[in-house]
Amino acid sequence: MAEYPRAEHILNESTEVPTGRLGIWWFLASEVVIFGGLIATYVLFRWQHPEWAAEASHTLNFAGALNTMVLLTSSLTVVLAHAAITEGKFQLAARNLGFTLLGGAIFMGVKAYEYSHEIAAGFVPARSLFWSFYYTMTGLHALHVLGGMIAIATVLVAVRKGHAPQRVEYVGLYWHFVDIVWIFLFPLLYLAS
Amino acid sequence: MSTAAIAHPKSFWREYVFSTDHKTIAKQYLSTGIFMALVGGLLAYVMRMQLAYPGQAIPGYGTIDPQSYNAVVTMHGTIMIFWVAMPILLAAFGNFLIPLMIGAADMAFPRLNMLSYWIFFLSTVVLLASFFVPGGAAAGGWTSYPPLSGSAAYSGGQWGVTLWLLAVAMEFAAFLMGGINFITTAINNRAPGMKLFDMPLMVWMQLGASIIFLFSVGPLIAGAVMLILDRVAATGFYNPATGGDPILFQHLFWFFGHPEVYVILLPGFGAVAEVLPVFSRKPFFGYRMMVYATIITGVLSFIVWAHHQFIAGIDPRLATAFSITTILISVPIAVMTFAFIATLYKGSIELKTPMLFALGTLVVFLLGGVTGIHLGTAATDIYLHDTYFVVAHFHYTLIPPVFFGFFAAWYYWFPKMFGRMLNEGLGKAHFWLTFIFMHVTFIPMFLLGFGGHHRRISNPQFFEAMQGPEAERLQIIATAGAIGILLSQIPFVVNSVLSLLRGAKAPANPWQANTLEWTVPSPPPHGNFETVPQVYRGPYEYSVPDRVDDWFPQDAKV
Amino acid sequence: MENWLPEAASSYAADLDGLLIFISAIVGVWFILAEAVLIGFAVAFRRKPGQKAAYLPGRSLRAMSWVLVPCVVVLGFDLVIDGVAAPIWDKVKIEIPESDEIVRITAVQWAWKFTLPGPDGELGSDDDVDVMSELHVPVGKVVEFELTANDVIHSLFVPQLRLKQDAIPGRVIKGWFEATKTGTFEIVCAEICGLGHTIMKGKMVIESEEAYSDWVKSKMPEAAASIPAEERNEG
Incomplete structure (x- = not known):
């Protein structure tokens, strides 16, 4: 593991874990309970409403599958960025972050296509509880993708200038989390019948 | 590393407004919290006057209609929990004390800390603005149960509840960020030599409260998002007509709402745990036991929530299970209470103002604690639920940490925060007046509750259970008590203002206490510690045998 | 106490x-x-x-x-x-005991509605009779109720009966009570339910079996039709 520069004001680190990484882990824990609460609620409802399968069949499986692939690939590039930064290769890391950013942009583009297609076909959030859940869960997730993209863009700018190597790991952890949430949402909302 | 790098002079804005210094941020939270306590207190005054003299003009307010009364009830609860208890106990004292007590220069993430405060500040503005929108502030109770809160058709104005939800969501976001900061700092930025079990109990309690908050609030954030969408996007998560379920929100709310009680209680108890050993010159009795009791309380607090819903339409077969978990949680709380009492045993007790408030916290809390058994038992909850017994119970449970605990902390750490000593005489007057009027206000509510007085009623005389000279007398006594509590804060304000201006200069360690915050000047400079302190022992080594001094600072070399 | x-x-x-x-x-x-x-x-x-x-x-x-x-x-x-x-x-x-009477109680903003089963003794049939705000029940008999709400959450509370149960829109919650004394008691709503929460109340009259059956008869459609108009107005 690379030696990370320590923030100036921190006098001491009591554990082996860098403070920033610890902060990110607790941040992700708080995110897990937010999505956990939403997903658990949805699963309980879905259990009682087998007829939602018919509604779910109107989601665009190919778009969902494509987005799953895009997100998984972008997770790979963020891992490559981290690998590069531990070897001190700032420009390579920046390029891989750029690919991740591109993945996020494609994901959002596909999402926009999906939403507009579904809304045009009359599947609006207020149509039924299934669609309420669908838009709430994928919408909240999309906001997280957007937030992740902003964070990655910020880190990318810093890394290109040779700053803040430790942040590549932190945005990477976050991006993995966003990816994992999607891995739950895709089967629950698109595929389950 | 030298702290000079952090101590360089800053502009007014960076120094006092957009400051990243944990001590300044603590004071910002503190002043916002005290201001909101004033707002919440005035709302209580309006409520109490209406209940004692229904329909009559309230001096300073005028007559109140039922919709406004509901809004006053709602906002009083919301403000006191989310905008007073949380910012004062958790944010202000957590921010001020955690770095100082563990020997750190600041929080782990100072800029995140500043961001937390300003998001909190924004949430305060949004909440206060909601009083002035068409239709008035939210009026569905601080729990905001749908369907009542789910549509403007049921609850009055469109804007009140929406702004309420927005403000609460922002407040949660602020405290989540703050909590992550607290947890990371306490885990990772302790001074060399300070093991986890050398941390002062206040730090443990802040850590426990932050972790409980972090793991309980998520589902409610999701629930609040769904409620906002129900209101603005016509979804039907809580609407039975579309297959939704109103009880769902209650589960999400109380899954957070009950742990929240401990989020508030623990920091208050933390203040008591710091004050008792210092003013009885004794080690804290059973320090590790106290830490484990805190952890067990935290874990149990996640499996008791449905006791708020015994008669809310949940499967009645679940009730006994939740009764048992609820009553079980009284055991770790009893451990804490008994440990506090045992700390006094064979002490050398000095009843200075902080000690009076710390003892007052326990004396008052005991009644709140034991009446919890009445409500946690499902069968007796049938009658008592949603009566004034509940109102009296939770005020007896929450006022001790929120106000008595806060005042204990205020009188104890004021010299450290502001570098001035407070006046003892005014402090003692403040304590005794507040303590007496507390009982004058809330004992009558227990009796009204037994009589069947149900909650959130703007005109009690409309109902038989609350008619008659005896009930009216109780209402008037409670109202007199509430006004008494408000007026009892005058010595507090006078004392604080006068001491700030011309109190005696505070030495670094006026109470001869052990913890690290007393090793730095009062008030501490930017960066807190001249050199990184080295910790050699636990925080409560008082009256150690064979030592001349009856205190033994954590960083003192033998 | x-x-x-x-x-x-x-x-x-x-x-x-x-x-x-x-x-x-x-x-x-x-x-x-x-x-x-x-x-x-x-x-x-x-x-x-x-x-x-x-x-x-x-x-x-x-x-x-x-x-x-x-x-x-x-x-x-x-x-x-x-x-x-x-x-x-x-x-x-x-454990709801074998009931003698059954009634459906519906809470609405801001009143109590009681549905009597009508001559056929069964709820949910065409001959059900709605009565607003005032419910009569016989003393010493087990009364079963089906509680629901039309709009928001309410809570059925009769202090003297030590009876409290929330009424939830979209759900029907069953419960019971057996009154042991005659008298007139207030039915209040214990859950905040909006603007009129503070005026929401009904009346429960507990009376002898004879008085109760007279009351039930007076509420049946044919009985109502046979009563002269002026008498109905008085009632």
């Missing part, structure tokens, strides 16, 4: 009141004991010149047992309370 409670008028009121007194007695003793020790210590161990406090950190299990043993006793009392309370809860809320 009995003096503070309203008069008891249902078959399970005595159980619930007895439990309330039982719990109050147990926690009351603990409360007084704990306060006495707490205040006693604070007074007895005041600072005296030249006297040092004892060094008692409570680290050993032996020392901690001063705290833990009372807590185990607390736990014991807790479990006793749970053990005594559980059957009472079951009796009131789970």
Whole structure:
């Protein structure tokens, strides 16, 4: 593991874990309970409403599958960025972050296509509880993708200038989390019948 | 590393407004919290006057209609929990004390800390603005149960509840960020030599409260998002007509709402745990036991929530299970209470103002604690639920940490925060007046509750259970008590203002206490510690045998 | 404590009141004991010149047992309370006895609506009769109710019967009571339900079986038709 520069004001680190990484882990824990609460609620409802399968069949499986692939690939590039930064290769890391950013942009583009297609076909959030859940869960997730993209863009700018190597790991952890949430949402909302 | 790098002079804005210094941020939270306590207190005054003299003009307010009364009830609860208890106990004292007590220069993430405060500040503005929108502030109770809160058709104005939800969501976001900061700092930025079990109990309690908050609030954030969408996007998560379920929100709310009680209680108890050993010159009795009791309380607090819903339409077969978990949680709380009492045993007790408030916290809390058994038992909850017994119970449970605990902390750490000593005489007057009027206000509510007085009623005389000279007398006594509590804060304000201006200069360690915050000047400079302190022992080594001094600072070399 | 409670008028009121007194007695003793020790210590161990406090950190299990043993006793009392309370809860809320009368109670903003089963004795059929705000029930009979709400959450509360149950839109919750005294009692709404929460109330008249059957007859459509108009207006 690379030696990370320590923030100036921190006098001491009591554990082996860098403070920033610890902060990110607790941040992700708080995110897990937010999505956990939403997903658990949805699963309980879905259990009682087998007829939602018919509604779910109107989601665009190919778009969902494509987005799953895009997100998984972008997770790979963020891992490559981290690998590069531990070897001190700032420009390579920046390029891989750029690919991740591109993945996020494609994901959002596909999402926009999906939403507009579904809304045009009359599947609006207020149509039924299934669609309420669908838009709430994928919408909240999309906001997280957007937030992740902003964070990655910020880190990318810093890394290109040779700053803040430790942040590549932190945005990477976050991006993995966003990816994992999607891995739950895709089967629950698109595929389950 | 030298702290000079952090101590360089800053502009007014960076120094006092957009400051990243944990001590300044603590004071910002503190002043916002005290201001909101004033707002919440005035709302209580309006409520109490209406209940004692229904329909009559309230001096300073005028007559109140039922919709406004509901809004006053709602906002009083919301403000006191989310905008007073949380910012004062958790944010202000957590921010001020955690770095100082563990020997750190600041929080782990100072800029995140500043961001937390300003998001909190924004949430305060949004909440206060909601009083002035068409239709008035939210009026569905601080729990905001749908369907009542789910549509403007049921609850009055469109804007009140929406702004309420927005403000609460922002407040949660602020405290989540703050909590992550607290947890990371306490885990990772302790001074060399300070093991986890050398941390002062206040730090443990802040850590426990932050972790409980972090793991309980998520589902409610999701629930609040769904409620906002129900209101603005016509979804039907809580609407039975579309297959939704109103009880769902209650589960999400109380899954957070009950742990929240401990989020508030623990920091208050933390203040008591710091004050008792210092003013009885004794080690804290059973320090590790106290830490484990805190952890067990935290874990149990996640499996008791449905006791708020015994008669809310949940499967009645679940009730006994939740009764048992609820009553079980009284055991770790009893451990804490008994440990506090045992700390006094064979002490050398000095009843200075902080000690009076710390003892007052326990004396008052005991009644709140034991009446919890009445409500946690499902069968007796049938009658008592949603009566004034509940109102009296939770005020007896929450006022001790929120106000008595806060005042204990205020009188104890004021010299450290502001570098001035407070006046003892005014402090003692403040304590005794507040303590007496507390009982004058809330004992009558227990009796009204037994009589069947149900909650959130703007005109009690409309109902038989609350008619008659005896009930009216109780209402008037409670109202007199509430006004008494408000007026009892005058010595507090006078004392604080006068001491700030011309109190005696505070030495670094006026109470001869052990913890690290007393090793730095009062008030501490930017960066807190001249050199990184080295910790050699636990925080409560008082009256150690064979030592001349009856205190033994954590960083003192033998 | 009995003096503070309203008069008891249902078959399970005595159980619930007895439990309330039982719990109050147990926690009351603990409360007084704990306060006495707490205040006693604070007074007895005041600072005296030249006297040092004892060094008692409570680290050993032996020392901690001063705290833990009372807590185990607390736990014991807790479990006793749970053990005594559980059957009472079951009796009131789970085991609905064979009923003599049935009524559907619907809460609306801000009134109580009662639906009587009509001549066929069954709810949900065409001959059901709606009555607003005032319900009559026979004394000494088990009345089963189906409780629901039309708009927001309400809570059915009759203090004298020690009866409380939330009414949830979209759900029908069954419950029961058996009145043991005749009289007229208020039905209030214990859950905040909007602007009119403070004026939401109904009336429950508990009366002899004869008076009750007269009341039921007067509410039936054919009976209403046969009563002269002026008499109906008076009613």
